[in-house]
Amino acid sequence: MKYKQLIQQMTLEEKASLMSGKDFWQTQDIQRLGIPSMFLADGPHGIRRQAVAADKLGLNAGVPATCYPTVATVANSWNTDLGERVGEYLGEEAVFQNVNVLLGPGINMKRNPLCGRNFEYFSEDPYLAGKMAAGYIRGIQSQGVSACVKHFAVNNQEERRMSIDTVLDERTLREIYLTAFEIAIKEGQTKALMSSYNKLNGTYANENTHLMQDILRGEWGYGGTVITDWGGSNDRLSGLLAGNELEMPTTAGETDKEIVEAVSSGQLDESVLDENVDRLLDLIFTTGEARRGSVANFNVERHHRVSQKVAEESIVLLKNEGAILPLKFGKKVAVIGDFAKDARYQGAGSSIVNPTILDHTLNCFEESGIISIGYEQGFERYGKKNRQLIQNACAIAGQADVVLLYMGLDEVTEADGVDRPTMAIPENQVDLLDALFEVNPNIVVILSCGSAVEMPWIGKVKGLLHGYLGGQAGARAILRVLSGDVNPSGKLAETYPLRYEDTPSYRYFPGKEVTAEYREGLYIGYRYYDTAGVDVLFPFGFGLSYTTFDYSDIVVQPDRVTFTITNSGRVAGMEIAQLYVGCESGEVFRPQKELKGFTKVFINAGESKRVTIPFDDKTFRYFNIITNKWEVEEGNYRIMIGASSADIRLEELLFVEGTGAPVPYDREKLPTYYSGKVNEVKDEEFEQLLGRSLPVSTWDRSKPLGYNDTIAQCQYARGWFARLTFHLISFAHWFLRKTGRRSTANLLMMSVYHMPFRGISRMTGGIVNMPMLDGLLMIANGRFFKGLRHFIKERNKMLKQRA
The missing domain is CATH 2.60.40.10 (Immunoglobulins)
Structure with missing residues (x-):
């Protein structure tokens, strides 16, 4: 062990305390031994260090930082050196903000286009994702701070992500879902890795010894730190035995006591704890050097220009009928679409960055050389239909040589914690396009979204430029491509199917109750479409040039x-x-x-x-x-x-x-997999691939609710209070969406509806402990008064112990 002498000076309680957070964003420190705390911050495409105290979770505005294009965007550059450059600048800003660990990049596979977090992931291909991620990691860690690759592993849906059991065969696990992590660890040398919320073949990922010990530590030789996703710890001792050092956020010492008691009783060998402590100390001390050498400031303008350069190289030209692009000199354009006025430049949820500068299309026309005759909003951002806006847009479109129509998905459609309900662009935007086509067929669509969408309307546009989510300088970058100052060179890092029903996981996504079955096996993305002979709108790796x-x-x-x-x-x-x-x-x-x-x-x-x-x-x-x-x-x-x-x-x-x-394999027993036509795999054949019987996929409504059951399951709880709570939450979600507060509605689904009961304890920073949670479960299971008395008793006991 590297820090053996230091560890020998620690008490058992001090060792245990290091294994859990100090608060929501910092690790525990031990001042008497000179062990500092670390600060961890979200940061896949920009530092999100919240401008509130570290003991608050929330989704508050962060300290201003450069918002670079999302990794889904940069993946379209297919330029690992560019990814490394983004990483260097992210690392520099992390040092400036006194951040030790940057929680990114995310490298889960784009198994299905409706995954709500696809904007945070590179690709449907593990080789491309791994190579790009390795570049990011090298760049970030060149500044002395640590990257934290996430989410390990097989985290490919947001719905019920904290309790869903992903069911897949070993070969698919290795070839598709772990290869990017393997490359990131071996070539990127990441110092930190975040475990995922979900179960993997029946065992929570951070407790899965096959994943964490056999593969990660054993085969890949990983010696870094594993950090839970926030609230992602189920059984603390099982996680520790699997080599998951750091549990985040704090549990106010509750799980520390579990570790101390386990060592004292002989349930946990203290040497195992020492090894975990040693690996965590290495992360603390090596990243602490960077914080001690913190830069006084960073060049905001230079970082903004780098963000623009990255966006320029990541933009994909998908259609250019009649060479309508680049725009010819002197052509008059009408600019239409709400995203032209207020750029859609990043995703939503835990990765939201507070940009240092923000370019908007309408402010950048003068320097672009493009002649704009005016702007019209055209549609309401969040889907409400408005005929007057369409009429106003058509009036200006009729006077233009070319219409620049800015379409896309809004901020709350692509978000952490919820999956998309459809692959379609909002209907009010398509209505606008239909109307504009009748007035002026010379339409160039500029698309802004972080994941694949259906385009049944593509025959009505002559040009299609996909900017994905281009960061704070994305609007100016798009104008430079439209004008011809930049020759587009991006190519798609994911396939665009003709329709959602064509996707290989269409019948299996998302897993709704207990399991998510990966029946398509190896055949995701182009691996399926090319093998099964399914036509697509735009193939993987496609992009036009001038x-x-x-x-x-x-x-x-x-x-x-x-x-x-x-x-x-x-x-x-x-x-x-x-x-x-x-x-x-x-x-x-x-x-x-x-x-x-x-x-x-x-x-x-x-x-x-x-x-x-x-x-x-x-x-x-x-x-x-x-x-x-x-x-x-x-x-x-x-x-x-x-x-x-x-x-x-x-x-x-x-x-x-x-x-x-x-x-x-026996070819006769796996005919679907040998043909590649895996859009409908029968139980018997999937069991043959798995080598075991399928687990039960539905909730057992006859059993009392337990720690890992979700709040959504209160709909069939024995207790009237739990059922009432479920209906109130469902009504609140409906009402919030109906009144236009979709972001709050999403937050309700993510942080309440799909939260397992244990999450009430794991995510409240010690406000509710596990004995108190036992009382809540008694209430949910029909013993209202007994549960209430137990809850109050345990709360008073906890407060007395802390007094």
Whole structure:
């Protein structure tokens, strides 16, 4: 152990105290031994250090910080160096704000387009997500502070995220949902990792020894700190045994006592506690050095310009009929849409950043050179229909050469804690588009949202520019692309299906009661669409440019592929070349192609560049459930170079020697997985893939409610008071949405409706302890007066102990 001598000086109580927060955002300190507290802050795309005391949770405004494009946006740049640069600037601001640990980036897979937190995640592909995340981590940690990769693992829905049991097979777990974490840990060398709320195959993630010990600590050799998501600790001792050092936020010493009692009784070996303390101390001291050298200030303007540069390189041009873009000199444009006046530039929930500067489209026209004849709001931001706004917009559109229509999703549609109900753009915006098309067909849509949407209206637009959520400088970045000052180079890091029903997890998302079944297995995103032959609107890796690129002269060697890219257009630009690999053996079921490398290259007009993409340890591997390790299947592999997953430009075969592992599957028992058409998998076949029977997926309404049952389950509680509470909460949610307070309604769903009972204790900072919670459960289970007496008794006892 690195801090053995220091740990030997600690009392058992002091060791235990370090394992839980001091308050909502700080860790415990031990002044007599010179151990300082750490400050942790949300920060996937900007520092969110709340401007309130650290003992308050809330979702209050943070100290002003640069709001960079969200990671879902930056993923479209496919530029790991750019991600590293964002990380460096995030790290610098973390040092300025005395933050030790930046809670990000989030690298969960975009399994389903309706996940409410997709705007905080990179991609549907683990290789791209892992490489981008590693860049962020290197950048953040170059400043002496720590990144905290999250949420480990298989956290792919927001609904019931604190209690849902994700059910999936081992191979899918390894290849799809853990690979990004593996890359982030091995290549990014992250010092901290956040465990997820959910269960994984029956065991809470932070207590899952297979996940935390066998894989994370054992196979990957991770020696850093694991931190719970806020309120994500279920059984403290089980979490500690699994190697989950830090529980956040504080429990006011309640779980510290559990640890002390467990060591004293012999239930927990003190050496296990010492190892956890040692790893946490390393994070405290190494990040403490950065805080002691805090910078007096940071260059706000320079950071803003960097945010703009990142946004420019991440914007995706999806449609450009008749070369309507870039806008020709002298063209008069009408600017329409509420998002033009008030930019939609970030997500909602725990990642909200208070920007230092905020660009809006209407304030940036003069420097862009684009001639605007005026602006109209066109639609109400939160979906209410308004014919007058549409009429006003049509009046100005008829006078313009080109209509710039700013559409998208509002702030409360994409939010931490809730999933989207639909993939559609709000109907009032589509009504506006329909009306504008009748007046002026030269429409360019500028889309602002952090996740995939359906576009049945796309035939009515000539241009489509997707800015995603471009941060505080995103509005100016979009104008620079529209004007032609910047040649767009972004490509989609996720597939856009024609309709939601086409998605492979359509029938299985979200898990509603006890379980979320990942019946589609390996086949998420393009892995499904390409293998099953399902048409999509825009494929993974797709993006247009104001120039054209030709590919030629492929040469495949055992350790690399080399080829030539030529800029055959008239302007300089950047091209993202993508390496896909597909095995032709057919013995082990696999997607038709999988991303195994990529590179982004700047090429002048008329210039050619020779490009090499190396192979690595992930190029040919698959996880074998019989040998329980990574293997290579012998056979011919298609080495494909594409401009997108659906636009393969070059292809060669390469024979690869295998590791000789036995075939782990019986083709006749898994026909759906061998075909890739996994949109409807029967129970028997999914059980065959799992190697076990399916767990019960519905609530047992005959049992009393317990710690891990949610407030939503009070609808069938034995106690009248609990049922009444459920109906009051449901009414409050309906009323808040009806009266336009959708953000508060979302917060109610996240922090109350889907909260397990134990969360009342874990998230209140010691205001309600577990014995008091026992009283609340008695009330919920029909023993009102006994439960009330117990609650009051335990509350008085707690207050007396603290007096």
